[in-house]
Amino acid sequence: MLYMYILSDESYGYRRVLTPMPIISPVVNSFYDVSGGPVSRVVDLTNASNVSVSLGEQETKGSLSHERYSQRVEHLKEYFVDIRAVQTAKQLLEQHGHVSICGAPGDGKTSTALMICEAYQEKRYETVFVENIEQFDVDTISKRHSHMLVVFDDIFGSIAFISNLGAIRKLLSALADDLTKTAADKERDSKKKKSKHSKGDEKSNEDKEKSKEETPIYKLRLVFTSRTYNWKEGCSRLHQYKEGLLKTEATLDMTEHHLTVEEKIRMLLSYMTKHPSSDISEKDMCTITDSKHNIFGFPLITKLFFTNAKFQMHNLKFFNYPLNYLRDDIDSIVREKSNRSAAILILILCDGNLNLVSLQSSKAGHAMFEAVKKVVPECTETEIAKEINNFTGIYCTVEDHMASFSHPAIYDAAACAVGHLNIVLLLEHCSLKFMYERVRLAKISQKSSDVDDVTNMIYITPQLHQVVANRLVEGITQRRFIWTVKHPVLSDEMIASLLWTEINDNIVEIVQQKDRDSGEWFIYLTSVSESYTLFSKSLDVIRRLHNTTFDLYECVVACVRHGKLEHLKHLVTEMCLHGGFNVEFSIAGETLLIMAAKSGHSKVFEFLSQKGEIFQ
DSSP, rough: OEEEEEEEETTTTEEEEEEEEEESSSSEEEETTTTEEESSOOGGGGGGOOSSSSSSSSSOTOOOHHHHHHHHHHTTTSSSSHHHHHHHHHHHHHHEEEEEEESTTTTTTHHHHHHHHHHHHHHHEEEEEEEETTTTTTTHOOOOOOEEEEETTTOOOOOSSSSHHHHHHHHHHHHHHHHHHHHHHHHHHHHHHHHHHHHHOOOHHHHHHHHHHSSSOOOOOEEEEEHHHHHHHHHHHOOOGHHHHHHOOGEEOOOOOOOOOHHHHHHHHHHHHHHHHHHHOOOHHHHHHOOOOOOOOOOHHHHHHHHHHHHHHTTHHHSSHHHHHHHHHHHHHHHOOHHHHHHHHHHHHTTTEEHHHHHOSSOOOOOOHHHHOOOEEEOHHHHHHEEEEEEBTTTTEEEEEEEEESHHHHHHHHHHHHHHHHHHHHHHHHHHHHHHHHHEEOOOSSSOEEEEETTTEEEEOOGHHHHHHHHHHHHHHHTTTGTTTTGGGGSSSSEEEEHHHHHEEEGHHHHOOOOOTTTOHHHHHHHHHHOOHHHHHHHHHHHHOOTTTOOOOHHHHHHHHHHOHHHHOOOOOHHHHTOOOTOOETTEEEHHHHHHHHHTTTHHHHHHHHHHHHOO
16 A cells, blocks of 8 residues: 655645555655755555666666665655745756756755656656766666666766866767767657558558567656856856757756745744744744845755754854854864764765774774874774764764765865864875865965865965875876876976876886776876876877877877867877877867867867868
8 A cells, every 4th residue: 555645734834744645546746855855755666676776786886776765765755845946847857858957055956856766767767866977887878778867966066166077078978969869769760650651551561570670769868966156167168068958948047946935934844843842933934934045055054954953043043144154063063073073074084975884893994083083082983983873864864884974065064174173184084086176276375275165175385285296196006097197286387296206116007007997098187187297298108118009199189178288289299200190080070170169179279270281
């Protein structure tokens, strides 16, 4: 027997009535989770085994497993109300075949996407919820054997600098190609059906056999989520997709698609029923719902307020300045130098994901725990795990013994707090991905290293250059090239020189290796690096090796698409001296000139045009 919950009308709006109502047929009712997004309340459990979240029976790399997906949806079910934005997103998806959901942190973008997954599973779509596009294999889509919905959550990352631009460009190209092919197949199929119909309903045996051999056409639906300012920045850098996958007509910006007063009241009431001690007067409710604050989304603000007694002490002030109070609270926790502090520290050093089993295992010491213990000597693994569980529902979530921050905004605030406490500890032990996304060179006006509480960036002065160079070298020896050789700080020639000095003894071995995750050659990644020195010296090593394994045209294409003019000139000069350079080189019908034009790099385009005239 399946059950559904209903919402009943009460004094200020609606509250959940815990009265089950049996339903006979599968029904999907759309609700919105006030912690950040909607859920489908009723799922056809009789068919659940036929609907998978990831491709086939195995977890798709870079995406949520079925178990984690189910846990996410269950968490969403605790608080929910219905809102218009969810239905609008669904309509855009149906109309265009893809939809982009943008908004402020905590507006409910991810939760809306999860709800759409639930709805499309009811339509017999296979759904894939991608969290990490660097790890995701786009062939998962092209090899599908059913209609498929793919969600790319937080596609441009949670900070203003787009660290995965190259991966996104490849992904969008593959998606655009797949959609074009699917549309062409559907058109061809439609024409065949019309042709057969015009000849009559009777088919020959030969036609029937051909029909059996035809490959079925499976639909593809795409959902992208992103913070609004990251979305605008990403679209500006990927302008060639604006008329397709990134078009404005298929975008729902939740910062503009505001919640109504009634929707806000219903969100507040749904929390008040769960937290009766945190009462809000009718007068205060009117003031809160009239607020136009949009640094955080209203769902996140509401969740933070009701789940943290400290925030409730500030009452209306918290709803006006949630970011200030959030950072003050996490900052004070980190500075306690207690087990609570250690819990936040170790989560940040583990890039927001901590394996609690590994932490508490007695077989081997946890590397990050040892680092944290130097700052908080009295902490223990058991107490840290206990404090993380105490944070659950407030700042953390725990799924299958994996602890993480409950929202990217919490992660940002915690990162800033740890940076303020001990910036050296952070730089020496944070993940390479964290360093790649957040560490930048200090501005000329800055006299000391600092953490920017607005952009969440860590700005380093020369005193910390060696620390950063050492971490980059460590990453290179681990074959983590995508997070190291492309790092923006390598635009500083002093840091680039420090790095080269450290890797020079093993450079012959290094240049012949591929990145352990992406499979891209070291020399390819240096061709899009910020350091001309690193690239040119690595290219000289390749030339001396006379190794024919490397296709330097891959580097040429990378330079063209990323606008690396100085690197490109060096490449072309070397190739002209050793075998020649073909300015008409093309990939899938796209010449280098077309690539440069599409990428919007005018100086690269001019350089290639001049080369073309010379070679004619």
